[in-house]
Amino acid sequence: MLPIDVIAVLGKFGGYAVFVAIGMGFGAALEIAGFGDSRRLAAQFYLKDMTVLKTMFTGIVVAAVLIFLSSALGFLDFSQISVTQTFLWPGIIGGLIMGVGFIVGGYCPGTSVVSAASLKIDGLFFLAGTILGAGIFGESLPAFTDFWNSSFTERYLLSDWLGWSIGATLFAVVLMAIMMFYGAEKTEEFFRIKKTGGKWSWKISKRSYLAGAAVLVVTAALVWTIGQPDPVRKWSLMEGKYGGQLAARDVFIHPLEYVKTFNEASIKLVTLDLRAEEEFRKFHITGSENVKPEDVLNPEFISPLTQLPAQGVVILIADNEAVSVQAWKYLKVQGVNNVYILDNGLHDWNKLFEGKTISGKSINISSPPSEVLKLFPKDAYAPKIKISTKKRSGGLCS
Template identity: 40%
Template sequence: MADFPLPLTQLFGSWGAYSIYLMIGLGFGFVLESAGFGNSTKLAAQFYGRDLTVFKVMFTAIIVAMSLIFLTSAVGLLDYNLVWVPPTYLWPGIIGGLIMGVGFIIGGFCPGTSLVAMTTGKLDGVFFVFGVLTGIFLFGETVQYFDVFFNSSYMGRFTLPELFNVSTGSVVLTIVVMAVMLFWGAEHLETWVNKQLGTPPSSTQQPSVKSANRSLALPGASAMIALALSVYVIGQPTTEDRWQKLAPELQAQIDNRAIYVSPKEILSTHFDHSLQLVIYDVRSEVQFNQFHLADAKHLKSGQITEEAKALRLAPANTVILLVDNDEQRATETWKQLKAESVQNVYVLEGGVKRWLNTFTAQHDVHYEQPASPLQPLLYQFDSAVGSQHPAAKPSPVNFPFEGTPKIKLELKRAPASGGCA
């Protein structure tokens, strides 16, 4: 579907990827130092309203990155599903933010800017970095005493569009407009605070610099709002949109039956400890309760998107199996999961009907012999047995798998991550 984020390790190898990370880090540090963010006095001044350069630079970076991420996602260049969004732990996040804020005021640095200061030989940066490392060590040694709170109020990958139940474009446009207004307010706040305190403007606020900045302010603000409007108008791709883009490549796998795995291969996979088999039963709840494979989870159509979020972060050896009475609904679910960037997804060949035809004891299941191996088997249990029936997880010794395995682990594309500090 989308070309980005790039799987750098796969494209350039480990050393090539690390070289790119190094260049990005050096560039980021250069920009921070050029903006004066290696100076603790300048950084701390934002908390007193004297110099809001930190706020303006960082907030500009945020809204530019946000707008470009969702614009490239809207036009199909970026797979946003593979962009790392830190999971939300509400109360631990709030408390942690307050602690970091206090440390920022006292020390004059955040972890990232302290590294910049240390690199340029500033002693306060060196002491701050050692303080950070000491704090990390102490946290690691004591987290066991408050791990319940540390892992509390977990909300997963929770974003503002989900919080307010509005479109992504609406959130992007609102934040950009709000940022422009805050930038205007920040300029006036700096002027007023410095006038009240009788302090001279900082070097970055000299008349010539301020004049140049103001001449660029209107074009810059206009460009950002235009960018956000583009995101709003185009909108984010739906699951159906993603599938339509993937269909030319993936439909061939369906036509060639590459995604349909025989019951005996699934049984051998179930007992293969090198793989983590996750089974989703997409039938109705009544049919699921009547009989289902051992360890299967019932998956309703409305749960697919939420499950996809977790599956994208699953270990690389995870294999997802979709189970239906036959194959139709499972195939449609396969399309949705693939459109949501989930890998290593397969469908039970012939569905539960073929599974029963392969493994069940015939004395308690009424059925008609199929005319061909792929024709659905008609069956009926006398009671709802769930996974208690012997056919739910038969012994692989009695049913050895012979043939070429269809299950092949795709190379996992880990979500691209990033962030300050």
């Protein structure tokens, strides 16, 4: 199942070569589209040349349709696709600043690189200004760090904001894009005819435009109809990818490793206790959350877990290993990172820590301090937790 980790497949050199090739291809596409010419880029703000809007929206809509169609058909695990972090208000203010710069200079950072590559003087000056501005921004950042990090969400999609399904959101975006394409085409036609004195018509003259729009609408409707795979179906598709970790018991951690993780300040630990509420009330680890096994199928419950920071770790506790394994599967395929299972639940917990003392004082077994680790041999357990993070996306115009 896609996506493919090209570095894992081709090695670091081969992977970077692919990235460079994609970057060069993107730059060539921008140059062919005329985005290396500041006059053409600035013309969109005067409604005379809407090439930028049409090209960018074509890329966005086609990519979105193909991504979610592939996901709906089980070819792609969308949860593994990098989504740029959202900083809402800093993004809005930054977008306004960049927009003003775009109008004044005629370039965005990415297109200035394209222009500079063809040695256009205005592009070279704009690129130099971009680099200088980035340096000034970096040096002045401490003065507004709090605002810069405000209104943050790790992975926030338009569908999350609207509260719609992926399919419904995609269909709406496609309809919006088609209306924008129509408006852009007719606006350009108006200014062309204004010069020649011809007659303007609201009708679409090119059948290829109608055919393209029809394909997009039908495909988006198909994605909406099929729907995105639920966790049960996703596991059936991805068992080959993750099943080996369960078979090798790589995700089952020893209680002592839990204590070590519990006491590490750098780790954001989330402990989900899947036992019955009555058992949880009798005894539970400090900070753990009592949840029902079916909660892991609820998107609203999953959302905060997918937005944990890079050092976030989720550990599952259950009386029955089958319950924790099932929960692990569903969390994993929904994009939750660093998920582990406390081996044998709490069955060995009391036996391991009961009667242990530190400096003559009994320890609180519901929250054992890190000092308790010194009471056991260093090789008492094999460390299993390995912090992995999703690759961040980014770009000159993102």
